Amino acid sequence: MHPPLEFLIRHPKVSIEKPPLLILLHGVGSNEKDLFSLTEFLPDSLLIVSVRGPITLGRDRFGWYEITFTGGAPKIDAEQQQKSQKILLEFLNFLSTQFQFDTKQVWFGGFSQGAVMSYSIGLEHPDRIKGIIALSGRILEETKKNTKIDDLPHDQKIYIAHGTNDNVIPVTSARASKEFLESMRKRYQYKEYPEGHTISNEMLEDLVSWLDLELKKN
Numbered sequence: 001m002h003p004p005l006e007f008l009i010r011h012p013k014v015s016i017e018k019p020p021l022l023i024l025l026h027g028v029g030s031n032e033k034d035l036f037s038l039t040e041f042l043p044d045s046l047l048i049v050s051v052r053g054p055i056t057l058g059r060d061r062f063g064w065y066e067i068t069f070t071g072g073a074p075k076i077d078a079e080q081q082q083k084s085q086k087i088l089l090e091f092l093n094f095l096s097t098q099f100q101f102d103t104k105q106v107w108f109g110g111f112s113q114g115a116v117m118s119y120s121i122g123l124e125h126p127d128r129i130k131g132i133i134a135l136s137g138r139i140l141e142e143t144k145k146n147t148k149i150d151d152l153p154h155d156q157k158i159y160i161a162h163g164t165n166d167n168v169i170p171v172t173s174a175r176a177s178k179e180f181l182e183s184m185r186k187r188y189q190y191k192e193y194p195e196g197h198t199i200s201n202e203m204l205e206d207l208v209s210w211l212d213l214e215l216k217k218n
Helices: 032-036 078-098 113-124 141-146 171-183 201-216
Strands: 007-010 021-025 047-051 055-058 061-063 067-070 073-076 106-111 131-135 157-163 189-193
Touching (some): 007 032, 021 032, 032 047, 032 106, 047 078, 073 078, 078 141, 113 131, 113 141, 131 201, 189 201
Parallel strands (some): 021 106, 106 131, 131 157, 157 189
Antiparallel strands (some): 007 047, 067 073
């Protein structure tokens, strides 16, 4: 079976029959190699898959949807964004046919546009996604409309990290996302850093500590 998306994989560093799965999504204009460089620091128990976006923007440059700027405000291609979500769900199905992992422990994490996609797929499909990691991202208005307060309590985990000096996705977007999660009665961990649009060492260390604790609870 041919995979619906290109990817890199890091198998668990410890022997585990059905490991938790973490799918990493890069930012716009990057590729699957970007976040894969972080895998050496992430918990040993994880099966980690770093995925390439389906939209080609240039040589070794990919994305999940295109953005246009009209009137100074960014406007996303909502059709592309929805299509990328659908492809990611197909990719998750593909992974389940190729690798052993705990289907109740599927996490999506990303940076910038990859964080936006992690929010979207996680919030719109909470029955399939255990955790969301959003680094320097935001929740789209389209995603908010498609997110419902669960009828039953849900133990989905959400981690948010954002730089207060981010001039690509301002920290106000992260704060608005946090407020939306509160309105949806979602549990989350939120941290701000004196950084720009980047993943600093401190951000990564805090994320790994949090992720370690959450994985040990299961």
